[in-house]
Amino acid sequence: MVTLLTERTELRAWRPSDRDAFAALNADPAVMEHFPSPLDRVQSDDFADRISSGLEKRGWGLWAMELPGRFEFVGFVGLNEPGFDVPVDLAETPPLEVGWRLGQAAWNQGLASEAALEVLRFAFAELGRREVVSFTTPGNDRSRRVMEKLGLHTDPRDDFDHPHMAELGHDRVTRHVLYRIGAAEHAAQEHDTARRQLRDHVGRFNLGVRSGDWSAMLRSLAPDAVFTAVGAAAGVLRVEGRDAIGVAYAADPPSDEIVVFDPVGDGDHGVVARWSDACRPERVLGDLCLHAGPAGITALAVTFD
Ligand SMILES: CC(C)(COP(=O)(O)OP(=O)(O)OC[C@H]1O[C@@H](n2cnc3c(N)ncnc32)[C@H](O)[C@@H]1OP(=O)(O)O)[C@@H](O)C(=O)NCCC(=O)NCCS
Structure with a gap:
């Protein structure tokens, strides 16, 4: 199974000890604001079972996220193939979705974006996918911001009604916005990142010379x-x-x-x-x-x- 590492995060296999913290964040109405409702303990454990076994089976998926030396578990970030037909004309069927859910204590430190950037690299470089998508309710500004920071873009013509939410009558969270990025766009973005890294390196080198x-x-x-x-x-x-x-x-x-x-x-x-x-x-x-x-x-x- 693949483990992904970034400067501050580790995306790893799920452990039984993650379940308490996962249940706590799934029970938090703020975390679950853009889903039908918070999850109870049974639903949370059931969800953990499903994503953990998917990860084990494929070697990639919705990884448990750890902040080494700080928190053993703060939520998940990773990849998923949606279990419904996304009613949008996409490059791949089923599409590959990048997604995230963190406990509130971890929000607004750039952690979801940092980890998801590495997940995107994995999706294109290792899985060879042609496109990665992400979707959420129109009001989920935090999540939309992460999508934008990753370089995904949206088009109002791709807005759609989530069929499961519609079927179950969850009108509040039925409408979704879709964001996407193609492999060529991602490669161009990576090139820009490498350029920035080089400029940053020169800045740090010159700082060393001066100080x-x-x-x-x-x-x-x-x-x-x-x-x-x-x-x-x-x-x-x-x-x-x-x-x-x-x-x-x-x-x-x-x-x-x-x-x-x-x-x-x-x-x-x-x-x-x-x-x-x-x-x-x-x-x-x-x-x-x-x-x-x-x-x-x-x-x-x-x-x-
Ligand atoms: C979405 C989520 C994963 C983001 O995690 P995170 O680690 O806080 O994300 P980041 O820090 O990388 O980026 C968050 C961005 O949202 C911005 N933001 C925070 N609160 C905001 C608000 N109320 N309105 C608009 N933007 C907001 C932050 O400023 C930041 O953008 P910036 O870097 O340009 O300043 C986290 O909020 C979460 O778990 N939410 C609940 C679950 C969820 O909705 N999952 C997504 C379902 S599609």
Whole structure:
């Protein structure tokens, strides 16, 4: 079974010990405002059984979300194929839905968005899906905001009546808005993310040069990050692991701030840009290549022409 990791969250298999907290959030009227009603303990446990076994069976699904070192369980974020025909013209049938439900204590810290971004990557990169959708009632502004932050977009022509809600007479929550994102749109968005990561990295690197404090730059590296420098000035240098990179920077700290120019994506979430010293930007020195994953920057390669 797949586990997904982001900076602050872990999406993992369900544990029996999650059920108390899950029942508490399902019983909270604020959490369930956009559903027919809160769930009682039996309904909550039944729901946990279904999503947990779906996750075990497929290896992906609605993962239990943990905040390592803070909370063992705060809710779920993940993927689901709706158990009804969505009456909208979609790229795939059944569509793949991204969804979330967290206890109130975890709201408004960007956690659903952070985790769902990784879930989206998984859906396109690992499952090879052509489209991911999400839907909710028109009044669920929090959830709609998460959809927007993930880059999903809506069209009023895709609004629909949820057939199960209509059948059961839950008029208050029958109308739904649908958001979607296609694989090509997502790839373009990932490219923008890689560009931002490169710019952010340069900012943290320059902060280290100015202050001598490399902690912000090191924190953005994955524990198994690899740093390589190749070329005239450096020979060939390869340092493996965040801790070893920290030792190398402390022993021989770079002394010049740098600038990068027009990054170009090189696929696989990577980005490469020409770079130079900030004090002589007209003299381009080589390429800076960055790869990042859920745990942070995984590879940094500097080449000197
Ligand atoms: C929807 C939900 C998962 C969002 O989780 P979260 O971790 O708080 O989400 P994020 O912090 O990533 O983003 C929430 C966004 O909503 C915004 N928001 C919060 N309250 C809002 C409100 N009353 N109206 C409009 N936007 C609001 C936040 O400001 C934030 O946007 P921002 O980053 O642009 O400021 C959580 O509210 C929840 O579990 N709700 C109940 C269950 C639910 O409705 N699930 C979805 C069913 S489709």
